[in-house]
Amino acid sequence: MSTQDTEVGGYRLIREIGRGGFGSVHLAEAPGGGLAAVKLLHADPGTDPRFARMFADEVDAARRISPFCVAQVLDADPHADRPWIASEYVEGRTLAEEITAEGPRTGADLQRLAIVYAASGRHAFSGDRQTAIIKRILIDDPDCSGVPDELRGLVTRCLAKEPEDRPSAHQVLNALLGFSEDGADVDTALARGTTAATKEMRPLAPTRWETRKVSADEPERPSDRGGETRFEEAGRGPAATPSGPASPPYRFAGRLHHSVGELAETMAAEPGTAAAVFDDADERAALAGWIIEDLGDTRIDRSLLRKPPREDVIAVLAFISQARPDLPPVLGEADLSLSGLREVSDGIDDPLDAHSDFDVEIMEIASVFECRAPDHGCARGDGCAEYRALIDDVRRAMAVFEEIRHPYTAWARGPGRGKEKAFDFQIREEVFVHAVLFPEPWRGLVDGDRASLEEEWRAVLPAEPPHDAPLPERVAHSLVIRLLCRVLRDLAARHRKLSARRKRLEVYLPAREKADEVGSEAGFIVRNALAAAVVFGVVGWAGLSSGEDPRIGLAIGSAILAYFVSGGILVAVWDARTKEILKDVTEPYTHVKDQKKKVERAKKAIASLGEEIDALDRAREELPSPARGG
Incomplete structure (x- = not known):
């Protein structure tokens, strides 16, 4: 895809999802949101003009097919410089993935597909290597044992080695429709094939909800509402076409409903039961068949009926709003x-x-x-x-x-x-x-x-x-x-927590240092008193041993006792002063017994806390603001 092909008719191209001889298919974003598939015709000055005519025929044919059968055509311009067609994007599995998951096709499903793989779930020329497959295609007979008897002969002929032995597409179509292979001309065969594939479904008028192309002043016709001229009349009884009898009813919440409006009213009263309908693929398909095929109602957004809802409540409310906007927007309670x-x-x-x-x-x-x-x-x-x-x-x-x-x-x-x-x-x-x-x-x-x-x-x-x-x-x-x-x-x-912690540590450190200073002074005095006591004791003991006056020994003993008593008093005073200094201080790191290590740890914590507090202050000042308010 060239760089200029980024938008076509208001559809933004996202990526290419397929390419063929005529053109390429792209996943695109629709103008109103959602996804779409946009097919672009390969066009340049040398392109055969017949391709454009064939593309226009393809667009016209796609518009005529019921939107319930195929992806809905959203918009197209077959006469643009590069013709294009946009259709609803429907995610799905390939045939190979479908057969692997669900098994081989049978009966009417198989006949509609009319192909050697959907019938048996295996290839006619299978092999574990590419060379083996090519050899079997060129030399061996196809394995059609899994194909039903009524199709085996036709499939075998389609796989014949010589081109002249294979039936034409016209002959295959006639055979599948039950006619002799040459019993109808091409146009008749195509008409019959279209009728058989679509079950004679009539083309539907554009949906007003989807196209939004009805002007605000355009008078509303009864056909726009499936035969109902007023929303208030939508729930009163069966919807009958001008040329036919009433349509078959639809059973919901134990009741038979004869119009979309009547159904919408019941769904509003039974939102849980309605949500189950939109959540179930088979129930959605049954509801879509009744609305589109039986009633021919064009009011309902087809995407509500084609894919699982993102939210079931939204799907139910959307359905009611499209069918009966005259009702109050109430779901249950x-x-x-x-x-x-x-x-x-x-x-x-x-x-x-x-x-x-x-x-x-x-x-x-x-x-x-x-x-x-x-x-x-x-x-x-x-x-x-x-x-x-x-x-x-x-x-x-x-x-x-x-x-x-x-x-x-x-x-x-x-x-x-x-x-x-x-x-x-x-x-x-x-x-x-x-x-x-x-x-x-x-x-x-x-x-x-x-x-x-x-x-x-x-x-x-x-x-x-x-x-x-x-x-x-x-x-x-x-x-x-x-x-x-x-x-x-x-x-x-x-900030308050960190500041309070830092303050506690900042109070603790000087108090601890002061207490340690007092303790050092008291310790010095006690140590001196102890040393003096030892000296006097030794001297006194020596005097007594030499026969000196005993009073000398008594005096020396009294001095030693006095020193011990005064040392004890000093220790008590030191302990009291330390407690006084530390009485308003919270002791940190109680599990650390070494006071020196505790002090070192507190100093590091104060520095770290300061950095964190400064960062918070900077964050406050760096807050973006064109103008500050108080």
Whole structure:
């Protein structure tokens, strides 16, 4: 695909998913969202013009086939410089994957496919190596033992070695339709084959929901609503075509239903049972057959019936809104109207900490239903304009938030913060819904968050937009402030904790040093007293031994005793002073017994804590803000 082929008819090409002799097929993003398959014709100045005509015929044929049989044609331009056709993108398995998973085809399924692999689940010329397969194709007979008797002869002839021995496509088609191989001309055979493949299904008118091409002032015809001229009449009885009897009924929740409108009303009352229908592929197919083939109803979005729903509640509500927009947007006990949304949201104290079942996609569908509020002044049949205005404000607030959050996300990723998730996580849509619905209570929550911060942290918050700024802008900026308040509260709490710990250590160190100094002085005196006592004791003992006056020994003994007593007193005084010095100090690292090691550890901790506190101070000052508010 060339670099200029990035968009065709409003479809953005994503990647090529197939290529053939006529053109290439690309996975594309449709203008209104969702995926589509876009086929481009190989076209250049030397291309045979017949290719373009054949492509136009292909487009015309695809439009005539019932959209329930094949992927729906969304748009096409066979006469463009490079002709193209866009159809619904339907993911599915290849034939090989289908046979591997489900086993060989039989009966009518097999005849419709009319091929040596779907019947038996193995190749006619199988082999474990490519050379063996080629040899069998060139020399050996095909293995058709698994093909039913009624098809074996035809399949064997199709695999004949000589081209002249093989039947033409015209002959194969006649044989499959039960005619003699040459009993009908090509056009007749093709017509019969088309009828057999599509079971005589008539072409369907374009779906108004899908095409959106009906202008607002175009009068609505009964045929646009499957024979029902008013939505109020949709549930009253069988839908009958002008030329035929009533269509067969559809059984749901134990009742027979004769119109899509009647079914939609029951589904609104039985949302759980309805969700099971949309979750089950067979049930969806049965419902689609009844709506499309039996009733010929063109109101329902075909994608609701063709693929599993992303959320069953959304699928049920979408079905009801398309079939009976005159009904109130209620599923079982859940009121999805604007008043119901207000009631649910009004009961939430803080949407940042709560969760509700509302999201914008449900709101968009609910806004399609006919507005019943007398004070809204909404036009009949046009849904709820106030609901749509609310949705627009919510969408805009979400977009503004996405635009302005990135600098704060980068800031929150800074060293030591670890708060990037505060701005990276997907804010729930109901937060924006609540803020838009109740701007004054939301503003009160913002003011409360601001007040929860100390002045030095509150001062770095960005200023809010003025009161006359558009509501979505105010909501987005105030949400940023609320998230910042939560991050800053955590950082401030951490700052207080680290500062308190550093202060305790800073108080401990000088007190410990003073206590150690007092202890050193007392120890010096005690040591001197002990030394003097020993000296006097030795001298006194020597005097007594030499026969001197005994009074000398008594005096010396008294002196020694006095020294011991005074030393004990000094130790007691030292102990009391140490306790006095350390009485208001929290002893750290109680498991460390060596006071010297404890002091060294405290000094290192003070330095480390200081670095962390400084980092938090820098984080506070580096907070992005075009203007600071207090």
